[in-house]
Amino acid sequence: MNLTLKIWRQKNSADKGALKEYKISNISEDMSFLEMLDVLNEELSEKGEDPVHFDHDCREGICGMCSLYIDGKPHGPQQTTTCQLHMRSFKDGDVITIEPWRAKSFPVLKDLVVDRSSFDRIIQAGGYVSVNTGGVPDANEIPISKSIADLAMDAAQCIGCGACVAACKNASAMLFTSAKISQLALLPQGQVERKIRAEKMVAQMDAEGFGACTNTGACEAECPKGISITNIARMNREYFSAIASSDNV
């Protein structure tokens, strides 16, 4: 198939950037979206033009590195990661607009590459159980009901891609933050630091400049891992009960 691509080009974070149009032909429907961009980049390189920079690594839908806002939707028309999106979702003659994730807390570094280190800092604020290596109890000394373990696993599946932020009209990181808070709030291992974790992670999320939640549900609808907004409700509960009862004045 033949396509017209409108791709955001921006030399570096200081540059203003603009959409640029490219034509590409002979794209097979078995290609993944990123392979289609590989083809474009080979062509650009052969012509001596700077290839389009985009983030990617595993190409299996698990590392969370790929991004891309494709035709008005994060990770494109399907509820999957960009690397798992295949060209059979498009048809000959389509015009596809490709933009970077847009959020104050995800500044563009170059073209379609953004800086998501704000997510790392949210986790650093408390997304862990403070146990040192060694000296922990036997794994089976902490029985956990299967349903709780499964719920925790559902939340833990977040790949940190940022599609939730990209999809949200407020560029809110609630889904991401709540997934980690939920996972640890559900499990017995997370109880000890439950309150301080909720307070600190929410504070960091705010400090990074993400928007608030209007409960539109766009994040859940676009999340490639199907993280549910029930996690946001759980985070809110955790936060309020922490605020109300912690001795952190």
Place this chain on the structure above:
Amino acid sequence: MSWVSKTLSSTLGQKVLMALTGLFLILFLVVHLAGNLQLLFPDGGESFNKYAANMANNPLIRVVSIGNFAFILIHVIYSIILTKRNKQSRPVAYAVTKPSTNSAWASRNMGILGTIILIFLLVHLKGFYYEIKFGSVPMASYDGEEYKDVFAIVANAYSNILYVAFYVVSMGFLAFHLSHGFASAFQTLGLNHVKYSPLIRKVGLGFSILIPALFALIPLVMFFQNQ
């Protein structure tokens, strides 16, 4: 910063204020509607006028009504703060978006809907609350007692087709605001549960249709009664 101001400056703290005030306003809507439906009693406004007088004199109601103004104010102020923050969180807009594929229109336009409701509220307050409190109100007497004839003011206002239209349309916007706001408030408060949330959403939807519809019915009926 003390924990209180810290909480009130956090997005979650601000949202919880939105939700609590919103829920209170929802409750208020019910009470208000119950009172207003008396406008439709075929007694020339007697029960409504008595009710209005009762409301004006009952000290508890006065406290509640002050609270009500405060809640509206808080709701509005925080809606401005949050909406501003949310706008700032995405300084560069997308060239192409397809929001309707992932979320409901009302949920994305609470600010606009709220603003329209606010305009309505101001007009509404000016037209009734202000007039009744500070304007010259005709009097009606029942069983020898004098009452402000609030009914007459209302009936007069509702004889104006433009006014009625404004009312009905505004209720439409309120319906949209509530169609998202009702369930959203529960989610904000952390009340999301597989068993109850579907119910909350259904009740919310029903509420958001029924209440504004009844509100809108009053001016319509009175308009046509006047003809």
Place this chain on the structure above:
Amino acid sequence: MILDSKIPQGPLAEKWTKHKFNIKLVNPANKRKYDVIVVGTGLAGASAAASLAELGYNVKAFCFQDSPRRAHSIAAQGGINAAKNYQNDGDSVYRLFYDTIKGGDYRAREANVYRLAEVSVNIIDQCVAQGVPFAREYGGLLANRSFGGAQVSRTFYAKGQTGQQLLLGAYSALSRQVANGKVKLYPRTEMMDVVMIDGKARGIVTRNLVTGKIESHSAHAVLLCTGGYGNVFFLSTNAMGSNVTAAWRAHRKGAFFSNPSFTQIHPTCIPVSGDHQSKLTLMSESLRNDGRVWVPATVEIAEKLRKGQINANDIKEEDRDYYLERKYPSFGNLVPRDVASRNAKYVCDEGRGVNETGEAVFLDFRDAIKRDGRNVIEAKYGNLFDMYMQITGDNPYEVPMMIYPAVHYTMGGLWVDYNLMTTIPGLYALGEANFSDHGANRLGASALMQGLADGYFVIPYTIGDYLAQNSAERISTDHPDFKKTEQEVTQRLQKLLSIKGEKTVDYFHKKLGKIMWEYCGMARTAEGLSKAKAMIKELKKEFWTNVNVLGGNDELNLSLEKANRVSDFIELGELMVDDALHRNESCGGHFREEYQTPEGEALRDDENFAYVAAWEYKGEGQEEALNKEELVFENVKLTQRSYK
């Protein structure tokens, strides 16, 4: 050079305990005086960085991705082994040790493997304490599954995302130390070289991938946890960025490289669909429990199939060749990875491949669905089927899946002693980057175990032994040796940028991959390997005269990053070929067609090749020198594998 593996004396089961007691310690107050560089934040790197920081060392952690959480360990699906014996089915540390040694076709060190099995139990405890949501039984205790090459259920798993959950656990421990100020993170930073001062590793030179800035980092020890080099084949199940650069630069500075040709080829991957293909996707091995592998019985039928004249479902039962069931009646479709892979290659070489490219076989669930019902199959493999459908557009409930082997794991890597130190003092290698404990073939679910064992439970002890014997004095990055290395790095990048040839970097990478896959892949011959050697030499020359790298050094520049990595892959490729050529035997993943039993099985030569080949870099354009570490087997008897 005599390779001293520093294996402790004494009975196998006591070696590690004794060793921990005998090695030197750095006292708690002194630990903060030592700096450690950890390159890589996968299971090995993140666990090491976190654990060392917890002990009090100052750690700098590097990765080329935008976040440490994205290291390729994240992609591991199946699970992690541990000798917990929670199932009461006869597992033990010794059995895990034995299975691993045997699975590795007797080309691994007994002492290391035993230690690995020993600490495996602590890994599970540690991960559970961190909040890793492993699968559980209804009673609340941990669930296990069984995996290839073992007769017990000892694999712990978290849905099909075990690697992800383990890595996120290690990442959380790492994040905690970042918050504590004990670890400084350097994401989007690529290690370009090791800095040697007085014969010891004292730091690294890096390139900031966003700004292009070349920087030096000084430390008392350097840990390379940089993963595997499967991408030398261009197509593999590795992530796009996986590379050999860090290990290769260290190799050029004096670290020996061991058994480079030992690569694992995984039998159940989604086949290549065309020239555009950028990577291969693994389908969990568990599919072979219910799927039946077959190809058409004749070339004619296969041809019709490839031309699209008939469909798989049109082929009658008697025209199907269930070749694994036919050749290996007792193991059937569940033969080990290498056997399954090789046989797929054979039938495709015969012209019986089933997709357009002729390189695919069927994995058919028709009979399983008939037997158990679609619901049962869906419950077991639903997410895998969905993934397959997403990638290929075919529905495996209705038409058989197509699979083909793909490069998956590299057993070879930097030679390390029992302390995980390379032949460069102060330079360590952990995880897939070292030549490791898997010998010539790795068992499923053992790489995750090894990465975490190295990082959580080995290096925190063994690094102290080295540091305690070295002064805590810091060396400034103004030291001439840092400046010299920086200069070398800059020159190299300038060189790449200045060639301005006609071919893109990918052109060379793909070409190298084809050579490696053809001649140094699933089956190798002396003739083919010699040919490959010449071809790679030629390719290297062409690369350095005709590659076109766009852009400049002082910006985010993907083609420059790739060019640098590919140039190292080319050199590694040559060494892999040398290694495969010199090893005149077949063992595990290394199959030399000249050396097979009459039944077509790998034929080991224990007399002459029971050693670890450790290659020594001798300078640009020179042949590398072979050093041997003889493997001594005191506890297991070497036997021939048989899966008939």
